[in-house]
Amino acid sequence: MRFVISPILAPVHTSSRDDAVLHALVDFVTGEGLRPGDRLPTERELAEHLKVSRTTVREALTRWQELGLVERRQGSGTYLKSAVTRNMLHLPLTLPSGNDFNSLMHTLEIRRGLEAEAAVLSAERASDADIAFIEQQLIRMEEAFHARHGMSADEDWDFHLAVFRTSGNPLFEQIIAAMYEMFHRFWEHPLGVRDFGHASFPYHRTLFNAIAARDPVAARAEALKLIATVEDDLRRGAANLKKQSKKS
Amino acid sequence: MRFVISPILAPVHTSSRDDAVLHALVDFVTGEGLRPGDRLPTERELAEHLKVSRTTVREALTRWQELGLVERRQGSGTYLKSAVTRNMLHLPLTLPSGNDFNSLMHTLEIRRGLEAEAAVLSAERASDADIAFIEQQLIRMEEAFHARHGMSADEDWDFHLAVFRTSGNPLFEQIIAAMYEMFHRFWEHPLGVRDFGHASFPYHRTLFNAIAARDPVAARAEALKLIATVEDDLRRGAANLKKQSKKS
DNA sequence: ATTGGCCCAATGGTCCAACCAATTTAGGTG
DNA sequence: CACCTAAATTGGTTGGACCATTGGGCCAAT
Structure with missing residues (x-):
């Protein structure tokens, strides 16, 4: 007997560490009222306060950087580049774009x-x-x-x-x-x-x-x-x- | 006089390490003829062959993951999720999207x-x-x-x-x-x-x-x-x- | 022959401690 | 004050270690 598995049964997603970091960071930015151009806490500070390693913080910030939400300047800090809200939507388009x-x-x-x-x-x-x-x-x-x-x-x-x-x-x-x-x-x-x-x-x-x-x-x-x-x-x-x- | 500042004017990508990793990975994928669903080399293999640390490889792969190009499965490997060509264009849109x-x-x-x-x-x-x-x-x-x-x-x-x-x-x-x-x-x-x-x-x-x-x-x-x-x-x-x- | 349990190697995820490179800041010097 | 220098700060990179999950192989029970 072959069963049709109910589609509702699939999506148990484990909330990973860096996701939690980003959520906390969203709360921090909105709570602190940070605006584009403002400087975020240093990676070391974030790691210490969030009780995670700096590596995890860096992975999370790398994701935000790729989305164009933050900009990192070595020796200076990490800066907010775009407005951050709790329910924002990311649409990473990758388009095969030649010059033909x-x-x-x-x-x-x-x-x-x-x-x-x-x-x-x-x-x-x-x-x-x-x-x-x-x-x-x-x-x-x-x-x-x-x-x-x-x-x-x-x-x-x-x-x-x-x-x-x-x-x-x-x-x-x-x-x-x-x-x-x-x-x-x-x-x-x-x-x-x-x-x-x-x-x-x-x-x-x-x-x-x-x-x-x-x-x-x-x-x-x-x-x-x-x-x-x-x-x-x-x-x-x-x-x-x-x-x-x-x-x- | 007021100028319209184009929101996108940050392409001063200082050729960093993970950028080089991604370029090498593009060459590998195209050269090997990998297609969506195929499995990429492990992070440790990439780190060894490219002579960079696994952390750097991971940062690069994190960026591709955020763009939806690859999918990582713990215990299994990293899999290609979309076609990869040399001159493709990434458009990470982040839209403030409420339900109002x-x-x-x-x-x-x-x-x-x-x-x-x-x-x-x-x-x-x-x-x-x-x-x-x-x-x-x-x-x-x-x-x-x-x-x-x-x-x-x-x-x-x-x-x-x-x-x-x-x-x-x-x-x-x-x-x-x-x-x-x-x-x-x-x-x-x-x-x-x-x-x-x-x-x-x-x-x-x-x-x-x-x-x-x-x-x-x-x-x-x-x-x-x-x-x-x-x-x-x-x-x-x-x-x-x-x-x-x-x-x- | 199939199912289920078990172990084990492989792989991504996380952590730590240290060092490198770019930037900023604080002094110091003229 | 202007300019240079050294130190502190901060993101970038490395190597190594351990954890959590996965997948395959093996084996006993059915």
Whole structure:
């Protein structure tokens, strides 16, 4: 006779030592009201007070470091890098991200989904100050564009970040900030396309206008058009590479 | 003049010991052709071959464990949990995620952006086999619905996962899978709404029909309508809570 | 042939004590 | 005060030891 084991029977999890350390540390940080930038107790102090070895404390802090919650400086101390709350959620994404055409296009598709949604929300919710803030970033980008006769990665990023930030949903900024490196590979390896992103320039202002006019539908449309021009650039780059490999 | 400081600007990784260990481990895994589920060398073996202490090896493996790349089983060994390539990108997101109305609504907004885009891509690219796969999950969900007279979290999740999986972009599935726990708090704490998600039921089939008909525009529209019903449920739940707190 | 108990080697988890390397701080010197 | 130096502080690394869990092999009972 073969039994179907009830799924409820599986998950007996032994609370490990370093988990306990992290829980205690959460309580300490919240209880003490520590904020990002503040310094945590030294590893030796933590080990002594928590009655565990420094090795265990270090394993726990290593985990927090990998999550970007703390930063350790040798000779100085361990510093809080992000807000810590009791019920926070860790999403360690590991993405196979190459510099090939497909990988870049995949990242753009993700960005298209998030960017369009953020544009909608920003158009619905942005305050007057938010609008002014976005416009400020837009102007900076436009000035950099004219000065360099081409897109500037940093200023362009600041503009898009401003849209995310004014969406009223902090998750957008956090997710997109974590993907910063991924998206920036476009500018690091533009696949030989000259004036990469050039075509997207005018749509930054049309997107801003839609948000400033509090028109969510138009904002989504402009955001999608903007991303579409980048996709076109990317396809041109892929075609270039193909042509070059044919020649050689 | 106020600048927007990009939240990610700390890539000044001083090439430390455990970094070197991880690089060597990447080479080993790729060179040996190890796949998820395979067993890695023991910590003592790694320490000996790499000429570092076991503590250092453990710190490195702890980092990989926190990223979800490996799983450690005491008494058994360390096992690969995810594919490892040389240029992969780690995005450790830590989101302050409560069970309050705002947090839940924020996660839904993220999901709306990703889900709508995935529906578009699935409608554009899904093969006949993909369509059949989605339909299979749809039928399973509908059967579970009729059997239980309500939405079933697992089957519902499988359906949406099928849409993401057939989008032709593996990033969608990975991101959404990482957010599984976050999205599932709807069902764990439905804020007292009876028949939570009930209203979304019919839109699963209409979404499938749009994808099967290879109609990207309709697919996006149906996906947005589906999420909108869940948002309505959520708002009802928030209203309920308000009413209850008024009573007491 | 199968089940269950038992032992034992292997493996990850924890601990300790010491030392190294980078940083900060406290004096001291001009 | 400005500048340099030495000491204290702090995270990083090492080696060794022991504990807790796992898995396999062995054996007796069924």
